Amino acid sequence: MSSQIKQYLLHFSLFAVTFVTTTLAGAEFTFGKPIIAVTTEGVFVKWGYTWADFAAGLPYSICFLSILTAHEFGHYFVALYYRVKVTLPYYIPLPPGFMLGTMGALIRLKSPVRSTKENFDIGIAGPLAGFVVAVGFLWYGYAHLPPADYVFQFHPEYEQYGRDYAKYVYQPDNMPNGVLDITIGRNLMLMFFESFVGDAARIPNMHEIMHYPFLFAGYLSLVFTCLNLLPIGQLDGGHVLYGLVGFKTHRIIATGFFILFLFYAGLGFVNPYMPTNDLLLYIPFFIAFLFFCLRGLKLPPRDSFLIALAIFTLQYVLTYWMPTLQGYSGWLLFVFILGTFVGVQHPPCEIEEPLSRGRVILGWLAIVIFILCFTPNPINVTQVLKPTP
Numbered sequence: 001m002s003s004q005i006k007q008y009l010l011h012f013s014l015f016a017v018t019f020v021t022t023t024l025a026g027a028e029f030t031f032g033k034p035i036i037a038v039t040t041e042g043v044f045v046k047w048g049y050t051w052a053d054f055a056a057g058l059p060y061s062i063c064f065l066s067i068l069t070a071h072e073f074g075h076y077f078v079a080l081y082y083r084v085k086v087t088l089p090y091y092i093p094l095p096p097g098f099m100l101g102t103m104g105a106l107i108r109l110k111s112p113v114r115s116t117k118e119n120f121d122i123g124i125a126g127p128l129a130g131f132v133v134a135v136g137f138l139w140y141g142y143a144h145l146p147p148a149d150y151v152f153q154f155h156p157e158y159e160q161y162g163r164d165y166a167k168y169v170y171q172p173d174n175m176p177n178g179v180l181d182i183t184i185g186r187n188l189m190l191m192f193f194e195s196f197v198g199d200a201a202r203i204p205n206m207h208e209i210m211h212y213p214f215l216f217a218g219y220l221s222l223v224f225t226c227l228n229l230l231p232i233g234q235l236d237g238g239h240v241l242y243g244l245v246g247f248k249t250h251r252i253i254a255t256g257f258f259i260l261f262l263f264y265a266g267l268g269f270v271n272p273y274m275p276t277n278d279l280l281l282y283i284p285f286f287i288a289f290l291f292f293c294l295r296g297l298k299l300p301p302r303d304s305f306l307i308a309l310a311i312f313t314l315q316y317v318l319t320y321w322m323p324t325l326q327g328y329s330g331w332l333l334f335v336f337i338l339g340t341f342v343g344v345q346h347p348p349c350e351i352e353e354p355l356s357r358g359r360v361i362l363g364w365l366a367i368v369i370f371i372l373c374f375t376p377n378p379i380n381v382t383q384v385l386k387p388t389p
Helices: 003-031 053-055 059-083 116-143 149-154 157-163 190-194 206-211 213-228 236-245 248-264 276-297 301-321 327-344 357-375
Strands: 034-037 044-045 090-093 102-106 180-184 379-383
Touching: 003 053, 003 059, 003 090, 003 102, 003 157, 003 206, 003 213, 034 116, 059 116, 059 236, 116 190, 116 213, 116 236, 116 357, 149 157, 149 206, 180 206, 190 357, 206 213, 213 357, 236 357, 248 276, 248 301, 248 327, 276 301, 276 327
Parallel strands: none
Antiparallel strands: 034 044, 090 102, 180 379
């Protein structure tokens, strides 16, 4: 068997496994049918899981993977157009029980991208293609919302409150013990669809959005699009910003944006109202974490440490005066990956050339898309735990 055929088999196998894991995740989200049950007694496989249970997850997986595939092949075909050697997408599955069913996908460029124009075109093609497909799925989902009592099949206990259930059931005292409460944050795109596409009487509550596969998968895709469009390093947004402003200005903007992103992600993670014993452990650990993230700036170690100390000090003081002030700790792992593995700066291109007017317009459009997709707190998962009487 040739190495090329083996490579194709690898890509297909990763896609097939990811299709299975995202479908399992979709079944769990939409209908509460997990194949893995986690209880206080341990982790168990639900042997009564059926093909019908599996099929229930197909709308989520088809929607999510279609958007993801459009994004990756946007990069792929533009790279081929410029005769840049590129791999097919590597899909990254997550085992059953993990939230999304996938960590996304990536392609590898196997030959250098020489010019600013090529770098810009390859970078922007992915998020533009994925965004267009995501908007299509979201439009369909909001235009075909089920009746308002659709949610009662998943939560029959809500029916006693009628369609005003949201006023009562999301109070901690009224929620079942052990339940996972998943909520999403609204971004400008969801506000648009809720205002101009969806029937106001059928708009789902943000606590129940996971039961609407097209909306949930479409929203998650917008979050991934936003992350890819961050103007940092060699993310898609980094390529776009580099093409618009050049090497020196990109370096300044990316550095500032990364520090602000790190500051927001860690805000409130360590605060003065934690127990003293926890603070003695968390403070040095968190400062070290900030330091390693800041290594992506490629500054002298002393400068990185001083910036880490300044970030922590400002976070600590702010949370002292405003105890409810909180960032989004869910970003911390992503910031760590950016600072440690991806890097904050964009390497210079071999051929520096100004972008055409059309490309500049597309670049600003990508910035608008970033703003439309951005939400400070994209998804929150909390488990209701009540004290034992």
